[in-house]
Amino acid sequence: xxxxxxxxxxxxxxxxxxxxxxxxxxxxxxxxxxxxxxxxxxxxxxxxxxxxxxxxxxxxxxxxxxxxxxxxxxxxxxxxxxxxxxxxxxxxxxxxxxxxxxxxxxxxxxxxxxxxxxxxxxxxxxxxxxxxxxxxxxxxxxxxxxxxxxxxxxxxxxxxxxxxxxxxxxxxxxxxxxxxxxxxxxxxxxxxxxxxxxxxxxxxxxxxxxxxxxxxxxxxxxxxxxxxxxx
Numbered sequence: 001x002x003x004x005x006x007x008x009x010x011x012x013x014x015x016x017x018x019x020x021x022x023x024x025x026x027x028x029x030x031x032x033x034x035x036x037x038x039x040x041x042x043x044x045x046x047x048x049x050x051x052x053x054x055x056x057x058x059x060x061x062x063x064x065x066x067x068x069x070x071x072x073x074x075x076x077x078x079x080x081x082x083x084x085x086x087x088x089x090x091x092x093x094x095x096x097x098x099x100x101x102x103x104x105x106x107x108x109x110x111x112x113x114x115x116x117x118x119x120x121x122x123x124x125x126x127x128x129x130x131x132x133x134x135x136x137x138x139x140x141x142x143x144x145x146x147x148x149x150x151x152x153x154x155x156x157x158x159x160x161x162x163x164x165x166x167x168x169x170x171x172x173x174x175x176x177x178x179x180x181x182x183x184x185x186x187x188x189x190x191x192x193x194x195x196x197x198x199x200x201x202x203x204x205x206x207x208x209x210x211x212x213x214x215x216x217x218x219x220x221x222x223x224x225x226x227x228x229x230x231x
Contacts, residue, residue: 043109043168045158050108051115051150051196052175053092053123054182056101057130058145067142075137075144076100082129090122095169103178105170108157116152116199123148123190124204124229131188145187151178152195180214181223190226197224204229 057063057079064072080097087094091112092104104122106115130146137144153174160167181191191209192200200206205227211220 043159045156047154047156048108049152049154050157050170050174051106051119051152052155052170052178053104053106053119053148053150054101054178055123055126055146055148056099056182058147058187059143060100063142063144071140071142075142078133079130082133083126086122086125086129090118090125092118092122093168096167103170103175105155105157108170109168114199116150116196117203119150120190120192120196120200120204120226121229123150124226127188127190147182147185147187148190149178149181149183149185149192150190150196151175151181151193152199153177176216177214177221180216181212181221184212184214184223191223192226194222194224200226202230 063075067075076099079100083102084094087104090106091110092106093108093110095103095105104119106112106118112118127146127148134144134146151174153172155170155172155174157168157170160169177193181193185191189209192206197206206224207227209223209225212223214221
């Protein structure tokens with residue numbers, strides 16, 4: 001009985017560790033589905049079409065250089081807390097959350113029928129939430145904005161392990177494109193590529209943002225700014 005109890009405890013601890021690892025980058029409901037279905041092979045290296053969302057705060061570098069460390073931590077905590085729930089609600093996969101920058105992907109590891117639509121809806125919700133936060137930050141003397149870049153295409157995805165821990169990542173042109181669009185976005189802008197536009201033009205009000213010269217791309221990339229969601 002003692003041996004059985006010990007083994008059950010070991011198994012439960014292992015399950016907790018697996019769940020904790022998955023919840024680092026998956027929405028909780030998706031992490032539970034992957035574990036309950038024994039589907040961790042979904043995290044093995046593979047190629048798939050995904051929607052990539054990059055976003056970060058505008059003016060954060062200057063803010064971090066001049067503000068007290070406690071003020072920076074407080075802003076980041078509110079920012080992370082404000083966006084984490086929105087990511088989970090839209091069942092996005094959080095690839096990274098580094099400082100003020102984050103990357104979310106849709107349609108992997110769990111497929112969804114509308115990755116571009118979810119990405120844009122999530123980005124609009126994020127923009128609204130950060131605007132609320134920025135209004136409060138401005139009262140404290142912190143002038144911060146928010147920009148987003150979204151692209152759709154094929155990427156190589158999989159779990160990367162190192163010394164007992166693992167991360168889930170995506171590599172490919174679409175990742176670079178979303179990151180570059182985010183870098184070009186002004187405060188309040190959600191810049192998308194043509195593929196995302198084709199998927200969301202019935203549900204979103206957009207306007208051309210011009211053909212952008214992006215680092216790493218030999219030709220200009222047409223970009224579009226999401227102004228609002230249609231009723």
